[in-house]
Amino acid sequence: MRSIFFKSSSPSRAIIPPPSPSRSFSESLMDENIDLAESLITEWDSNVSSYCKIIPLFHGDRTEAKQYLRSVRDLQSAMQFLVIRDSASDQLVRAQNLMQMAMKRLEKEFHQILLDNREHLDLESVSVSTSSTRSSAARSSVSDLEDDESDEEFRVASRSISEVEIISTVAMADLKAIADCMISSGYAKECMKIYTIVRKSIIDEALSHLGVERLNLSQVQKMDWEVVELKIMTWLNAVKIALKTLFYRERILCDSVFPASVPIGESCFAEISGESAMSLLGFPELVAKCKKSPEKMFRTLDLYEAISDHWPEIESIFSFESTSAVRTQAINSLIKLGEAVRAMLTDFEMAIQKDSSKKAFPGGGVLPLTRYVMNYISFLADYSGILADIVADWPLVLQSPLPESYFGSPESDDSPITVRIAWLILVLLCKLDGKAELYNDVALSYLFLANNLHYVVVKVRTSNLKLLLGDGWVTSNESKAKQYASNYVRMGWSKVFASLPEIPTAEIPPEQARDRFKKFNAAFEETYRKQKAWIVPDPKLRDEIKVSLAQKLVSAYKDFFERNRVGSESFVRYTPDDLGNYLSDLLYGSGGGGSVSSSALSCDWPGRPGR
Template sequence: MPRKGMRSIFFKSSSPSRAIIPPPSQSRPFSESLMDENIDLAESLITEWDSDVSSYCKIISLFHGDRTEAKQYLRSVRDLQSAMQLLVTQDSASDQLVRAQNLMRMAMKRLEKEFYQILSDNREYLDPESVSVSTRSTRSSAARSSVSDLEDDESDEEFLVAGESISEVEIISTVAMADLKAIADCMISSGYAKECMKIYTIVRKSIIDKALYHLGVERLNLSQVQKMDWEVVELKIRSWLNAVKIALKTLFYRERILCDSVFPGSFPIAETCFAEISGESGMILFGFPELVAKCKKSPEKMFRTLDLYEAISDHWPEIEYIFSFESTSAVRTQAINSQIKLGEAVRGMLTDFEMAMQKDSSKTAVPGGGVHPLTRYVMNYISFLADYSGILADIVADWPLVLQSPLPESYFGSLESDNSPITVRIAWLILVLLCKLDGKAELHNDVALSYLFLANNLQYVVVKVRTSNLKLLLGDDWVTNHESKVKQYASNYERMGWSKVFASLQENPTAEIPPEQARDSFKKFNAAFEETYRKQKAWIVPDPKLRDEIKVSVAKKLVSAYKDFFERNRVGSESFVRYTPDDLGNYLSDLLYGSGGGGSVSSSSLSCDWPRRQGR
């Protein structure tokens, strides 16, 4: 070794006073002698591992076994570099310097091959998962220094001890990273940083690009996306939502860990390598949401657009950390731009959704006064919007609701004045629906049926709010206020729908009346009840709770009044009595189930396939 050669420099006689010191003209400086020895030792090792000289070296790696020769090789290259630096200061045109430079080129050629070989052969052990585990579990252990610490032979024993507690994959990964770091340090200190970086980025970029491709991430342009059917775009969105999680939590994040591990002492080099490896892929990954946002907007695209917005928002801390370098700022900018465009698309779709409701012009009455398809569609849509209330709150925060004229507070159903913009906007969308339903109620040719229609549809709205996240937005007061309106509509139906039947009875059912008048009252009651029953047999109340409440209310008033009249006047009027009080109860129990069925009504401009939210 070079240090052992230092002993030959000095010679001592038995007598200190007679030490033999050659005259300056006949001796060589200490540094020159050490320099020549370093070059000679380097030449012996470098030529031994020259693939052009030895066929054995073409198939065997320098970094095999216990790494003893690898340590000696790297140390000799470092010593050769020191010798070259000294030669340059003495004689930049000397034959010795030319010899050293040729040896350095041979050494770098060998190290380039070793560097590439380790990167290629250990792909499965340098995958992001292995890198993360090994660096996390052994970052401070001797395992990381077993090869890179070329001066400490005891580290090998420590590595073996550390290796007992970690898996084989972690050991291989750790050793590979240590080898890569050792080679990188040597090449960089020898002035071959550019060559080292080129090999590293080519190999690692291909791995990242291939991984993203298998995750379904591909380079697309706006024209390609716009030409796709929405079903195809939706599949790509689902793939992207899965890919972005893996890319940020595994691929990019752990690729940065690997860069920092291989180039720990060269921050600019680690940054440059990571930027070249991940920059383009990051731009492609976060460019896709912007392409989706620029496509033609329609209500059924709302929820996938929100999924994209939410994914970027949720993963922003990872994006900001992983791409924190100035050289990767374009990726951060692309992610921000995509989120901005997605937000604009959502606001546009909310506006279009409201306009579609307001422009709805369907003129077909719902058979039996049941729930209108428009009500089902809108409330299902709005209840799904409530699942994204956090994201929507961010999107509409600086997008206040602008009305042509101020509306009374009661129109919003007792909303507090300090409600968030998303709460006010959701309440407004429901209000637009209820106003449209008021108009559609007029399509029914019976006033009582119109009120039943309003009760049914408002009940559907209230139940949807009460059983979804809409209740968290609108609050208990809103629900209570609209429940009272349902009862009011039901009461109006009862009053208008059964007025003729109640009018056929005496105002005071217990009062004594002549037999002729009693028989006439029974005849009027029979006719009024049969007409009402026949008409309402096709009417429907889909909600079981509301249906029972209405029938109980009608029965309680009607059967009670008829029973008093029946018991007072049935004697002498037997031939005119068709119904007993119990009969009335049985007939009433059969009502509001809708004998004709609910029917099918188009919801005009809002009609479309209900947006599917697979994977949520």
């Protein structure tokens, strides 16, 4: 009886506890995951299947790609389970080998998608990363592994967007899915390497097609300015496209492919774009470091304006800490360009002051110096916004401030750029005062001043200079120019006026009348011959002077003529109409029409603004 109720157990049964249902189930599940993963991974192993060498995994409706990524994810879960339970198991080694095989396949797919879609990923659709269009198209890709029932929604969306947009959005979603899988599997480094190599080559190639070259300071300094200017024009076009399209979309693409890992996306973007962006934004600094001269001013301002206008894009696109060097380069270029502009403004002022011509300009016309300086300054006014930034912290040092009367009204703008421009014009006007002293004839010196100041006023009135200097400046200097013209009439024709009686309508003896006619004839002919070569190039000013002269001279002569011609016919050479005709031929200059040949340009003065 005892033997029946107390039957001894075998030693093995006494030591080993009953099997754990939960442990067996977990192990079985992991084994099953590994078996399923092995089946699919080896099926797409190019070393095993020649079919896989030709057909990509990511094609068609992505059904197999979804299964493949799900298998990799399950394989990773199995590996994590095995590491905890038995890190030395054969199953773990098997799983690791399968994972390496899967990663090689995904690397190949990732690389091929990048190459096949290099053009599509550079299109406008890339920038619409959050649009409903992209969301709909992406549903057909592996980025949404759980949603397999949106075919109808996708077809509806497809009808409203282009085929290329679909391709690009699907490609981005495929890249994102592969990147997520590789990164979560511990293969981030391999993923980043493939991505950066392919995308960097695309960026470099695109910039090359835009004409961007990687130059150093020595190369730029050895170039003729004409060559540098062409490269600046190319750069101005390229930087706009690069920042608004190329780098902008590359940043969006990085953000789209690596949304789950910002540091990885940041690192990829910095590696892809950093070097080329530094080179692109460093070119203006090279130009700024070259030899300065006035004709380089406007291209230098163009460069400054381009960087300044695109600063919001630069700051936004290259906002990462890893791309801070790009922002720094842009700022350095602005600083160097600003320094170059200030140096050229100083040189320009000195060139005006040092103009050494000691010969009076023929005919009292507008000096080439005046034309050049005012054309130059009017071009500067077109850049007033940029110049305001450049000279904001560069005050004009004067022994005494510019008088309020110079601006025409105390309410005039006295901003640094306005004061700087006003000062440059004042330097020119002072130089013109000195040039006027070269004339031996006072009347001709006044005509010279009238011509040149009138030219200055017209340039100010008809350009953006008026916005800087104000109406008061124009009115004040216009009045001064008219006063110079009035002084010319008074001084230039004083002998002729003096030959007529103080009261032309007064009756005088015939002998005195004949003597007056003789004196008038001699004075008029002498003055006419002397002033035949004098010139007023501006038609409006010329007509105003002639009208003023005719009103005074012809009117007085007519009164005298009509009162005293009887008995003095043999001494009368000119009727009032004759006088008017002679006056109408004046102030055109000996060259006919007041044109000035290019040979009259001072050889010491730089050429016209190259803009």
